[in-house]
Amino acid sequence: MANKKKNRNVAIIGIGQTEYSSHKEHQNQAEMVNEAVRRALDDARITMDDVDCVMHGNMELFEMVYQPDLWHEIGTGAYGKEEIRITTGGTTGASLVCAADNLVASGMYDVILAVGLEKLQEGHTTGGITNMADPLWFRHLQTGALTGTTAQEMIEEFGEDRAKRAAMKYRIMMDKHACLNPRAHRRFGLEYDQMDDLMNTSPKLVGELRLIHMCSQSDGACVMVFASEEKAKKLCKHHPPVWIRDHITVHREETLPNLFGFKKPEMTQRYAARKLFERNGIKDPVEYFDVFEMYDPSAWWGLDWLREFLLLKGDEHIKMLEEGEFDLDGKLPVNPSGGVTATNPIGATAMLRPAEAALQIRGDAGEHQLERNVRHALASGFGGTFWTVLIMLEKDLNW
Amino acid sequence: MAVHKEDTSHCYVQFGRMALPNQYFAGRVGSRFIIALRDEHKILGVRCDKCKKVFVPPREYCERCMSRLDDNWVELSNEGVITNFTIVRYNDKHLPRKAPYVLALIKLDGADTPFAHIVEGIDPSKVTVGMRVKAVFAKETTNTILDIDHFEPL
């Protein structure tokens, strides 16, 4: 049973990205945004005249620029247009996609250009994130987005050696993918024979979460153009449109400690996947999807969440990883782009997931393009206290 | 009806502070603008030939037509006209001057867009729209727009 609540179908018709790096001193924020905007317009073969509404998303505490949509107007193309700002922490980029999908589907707008960006070099990311915590109680204890709890739980469940190896294999696999993506920020050129060395020598951040496991802090912007079915068919001549089939956003309570008692509640990742797949009639996500672009803030989290997102049990996810099933030629390739451990301009990060998934469907991903015919793609966002956004993309309008 | 009075006996106020370091990069275009102000006391703008407008401060791309502008620099006059102004009458640690001071929109000769700056050297009550002013450059650089210290009447 397919979910057909939408008023009309919505397509992704243009994608523009900057290159991602640790520093962009040569551009100010608006200029960086503009670079991605121009690339997205070029990709869609349209001009700003075709766009009805601009959406903007980043985290103001990361650059400490208040009202960034105002500052960036000079680069977003929003002059004389309607503009909406969305900022939902780590999920921002994915929330932009969901909101654009809703706004176009509803009939409010025919063409939307959405901008996700971050220039993390300009601020203090961890310092900014600590302000997410309750100032009355938990803020003085908060360590940003760094925690070793998942590593500890996985070591407990799968044994120290197997868990550490699996996390490191995941990390090296992501680096290998990133090395094929010229836009990716960190491309170390890691090899699997470095596993033992890195497991023990990479500096520790929190518990067994080491520097090498953790996501980067990147500068960059990603822009996507969305259009109604009618407009997409008219405008999209240069490449096929990619259809947004469905999306789901799941929040949970704002406190983290109640995830770490004696009994673990269902994670939002599994809840979101369960609901989304159920209402779209998908019984076996590993079988159904051809690619999964996942928001993986660290190697430990990425690996752990695969079990939740793909509705796997026990050590099925670890086995799949060990057997190379998440590789580019595996059963379900995960993050051909290199993922978040390679590239993390936070406001753009969760948008990069559906953007890269859409490029895979189009066959335009470049060097990291999968060889298979990518028809069904899954993309996730992560933010807040383990919030999840999950987006399904399709090549054909046939569900 | 009795007025309900909130019971505040168990309420506290906790004091906090948000102190986060950050760094802002002007980029190539912004740097050229600031460096020209600082080193040559020149105010630069860029012209969009399509929209027929000269923007100051300069920008890499035209926000209206997306044309590239950073190869179309123009040197503007250090003199201009006040198009609007306000008198700031309160003090705050974040403000650049002690109140009262005049914050004006000044359209430089040769520019199409006015930009905000401080007007000094005149009683605030005497400032008028249409008044001609000229830039007075700062003795010490801060690498910001305050390398123009203020504008004063001609």
Added chain:
Amino acid sequence: MTEYYGSKLEDIFNSMEDRFRPEGAEGVDAIFCYDIAGEDGGKWQVSVKDKELRVEKVEGNLKGCSVTIITDPETFIGVTLGKIDAGEAFSSGKIKVDGDIGLLTNILPKLFTKYTPPAKDVTSKDIIDTVVERFRADKAEGIDIVIGYDITGEGGGKWSVIVKDGYCSVKEGLDPNCTVTMQMDAKVFVGLNLGLIDGTAAFTSGKVKIEGDMGAAALSAGMFERFKVGVIEGAEELISLKCLPSIDQRFATGPVMGKWFDGLKEKKFYATKCPVCGRTQIPPREICALCRVRCTDFVELGPKGTVTLIDDVYYASPDPLTGEVRETPYAGVYIVLDGASEEEAFAHEIKKEDIDRIKPGMRVRPVWAEKRVGSYKDLLYFEIDE
């Protein structure tokens, strides 16, 4: 010596003398050692004392090093030029440091001005690679042409530049549908693009051979911005502004969270209990988000509890309330207090002396501040309950 990013190791070390800033060496007495592995590597010793610099290439062992940087030529040159992020090279293990790391992060940057690489020769490919970004759509309205470039000699190649509907793309090889094809030597091509050779002269002297539509060749000149020799990073001044905004805040607790601070003053932990599911929430919250009901009942938990998970923190994050960097390592623990529902842990720090011994399942007890005023500072940390 192999070149990376247009520079050799020797270029960097040999230029150190010119780049040395004696004013930055005030009070510095240190020997920086560089152990750069591989065939094209080498060892260098850079001594700074009494505001004087000595740079030596060392054949045998490095001696008397205050700090040693162990890496490979590509990484070293990349980091020096800013092409590779130093922090990332360090995190991936491509740079290892032995000795006083503070010398590298705090002293070294003050000793030298930035290294800039020697100017690089421009190749035909450099010019072709930038064609798309130099394309001016506004100058190409209504133009539909394919320009073939047949560049001969060293560094040559064949490319087709396609301009259509205001877009430009490049492909390798000569397209059979070229509107015009231009044949010339690579040196002439580069010279023309750098403005060193006059176009008309090159054409009349036969250095450039044009086949096909001559008008299209003339058009092509106006559609692209001039090729600029790559701006050397660090050579131009880029302005940046450092700020530390500091905003004072006041937060009102309200009566429910207020009850929590009442409790801290009395060395007690108060939680709310959900009237529907019975869940205890600590610190207390007015609503049970799972049952969507108001919780008005308070229960006392603990004060002792059982540890579920431990976070040993080595990364020094700033304290958002002060902007100051926290002292590391410290350990956060998740504790289910006695009487709490099993899914509801409470997070706090463990006593410094207990960090090495604390394990999941251990019993802990709170340690309170002597003077308690109803603030988060009233509860200092937890310690092992023995």
